[in-house]
Amino acid sequence: MTKLSVNINKFATLRNARGGNLPDIIQVARDCERFGADGITVHPRPDERHIRYQDVRDLKPIVTTEFNIEGYPSQDFMDLVLEVKPHQCTLVPDPPGVITSNTGWDTIQHQSFLKDVIGTLKKAGIRVSIFLNPEIDKVAGAKSAGADRIELYTGPYAEEYTKARTQPQNFRLFNDYKNTAKEASAAGLELNAGHDLNLDNLRFFKLHIPQLKEVSIGHALVCDAIYMGLENTIQLYKRQLQD
Numbered sequence: 001m002t003k004l005s006v007n008i009n010k011f012a013t014l015r016n017a018r019g020g021n022l023p024d025i026i027q028v029a030r031d032c033e034r035f036g037a038d039g040i041t042v043h044p045r046p047d048e049r050h051i052r053y054q055d056v057r058d059l060k061p062i063v064t065t066e067f068n069i070e071g072y073p074s075q076d077f078m079d080l081v082l083e084v085k086p087h088q089c090t091l092v093p094d095p096p097g098v099i100t101s102n103t104g105w106d107t108i109q110h111q112s113f114l115k116d117v118i119g120t121l122k123k124a125g126i127r128v129s130i131f132l133n134p135e136i137d138k139v140a141g142a143k144s145a146g147a148d149r150i151e152l153y154t155g156p157y158a159e160e161y162t163k164a165r166t167q168p169q170n171f172r173l174f175n176d177y178k179n180t181a182k183e184a185s186a187a188g189l190e191l192n193a194g195h196d197l198n199l200d201n202l203r204f205f206k207l208h209i210p211q212l213k214e215v216s217i218g219h220a221l222v223c224d225a226i227y228m229g230l231e232n233t234i235q236l237y238k239r240q241l242q243d
């Protein structure tokens with residue numbers, strides 16, 4: 001069974017729209033766990049447009065499953081992660097103003113930076129995953145930088161998957177995902193995945209990438225919850241992740 005970490009960013013977007021505390025992020029995290037989530041993911045961004053740094057501090061004592069903090073390792077981000085000490089930190093190469101994450105690390109170009117950052121996090125006992133495109137040649141760089149896991153960036157998969165339903169012969173990109181997953185596994189790296197996964201495309205990914213340990217899902221899951229309710233939605237996603 002692949003674990004489902006629910007990314008609660010978009011609940012914070014809704015809360016921030018009115019300036020009050022509705023929905024209450026702490027209660028949302030508790031309820032996600034109560035409804036079956038195996039973990040809680042947050043991605044505090046420099047402008048704090050959804051998850052705020054204080055939310056991350058407040059979540060730490062109440063998350064009873066796996067706590068995963070994602071983000072670009074700026075000094076502020078590193079200070080926060082080292083203070084909070086989540087189970088896992090996922091490093092993402094986001095420039096400050098980006099609308100959402102849109103690429104993985106170039107582990108060759110940024111090798112020495114990643115090595116320093118990962119070394120610091122691991123010294124604090126935090127598992128480190130790094131966000132990677134489905135590029136087999138970046139896996140060795142992730143390994144030598146000291147990562148424990150990679151998170152495959154599934155944005156391009158999600159885009160192509162919609163096309164692939166009608167033109168499967170054009171779905172060559174998927175081989176890159178399969179090969180990158182195999183390479184990671186052979187290098188001793190565990191495998192996460194995330195971005196734009198949803199109830200349509202999740203099962204296919206899970207079935208063809210047997211190494212998949214964990215997915216983090218936010219945007220589509222929150223949208224589905226509007227129609228189907230949070231408990232039901234979490235259960236539907238979990239069903240897609242069964243072996």
Ligand SMILES: CC(=O)[C@@H](O)[C@H](O)COP(=O)(O)O
Binds near residue numbers: 009092099195
């Ligand atoms: C790394 C990743 O793919 C997710 O964290 C995604 O970027 C969600 O962030 P937003 O909710 O800000 O779009």
Ligand SMILES: NCC(=O)COP(=O)(O)O
Binds near residue numbers: 070151193196216
């Ligand atoms: N790491 C991916 C994540 O946390 C959620 O991405 P999305 O489902 O909001 O696109």
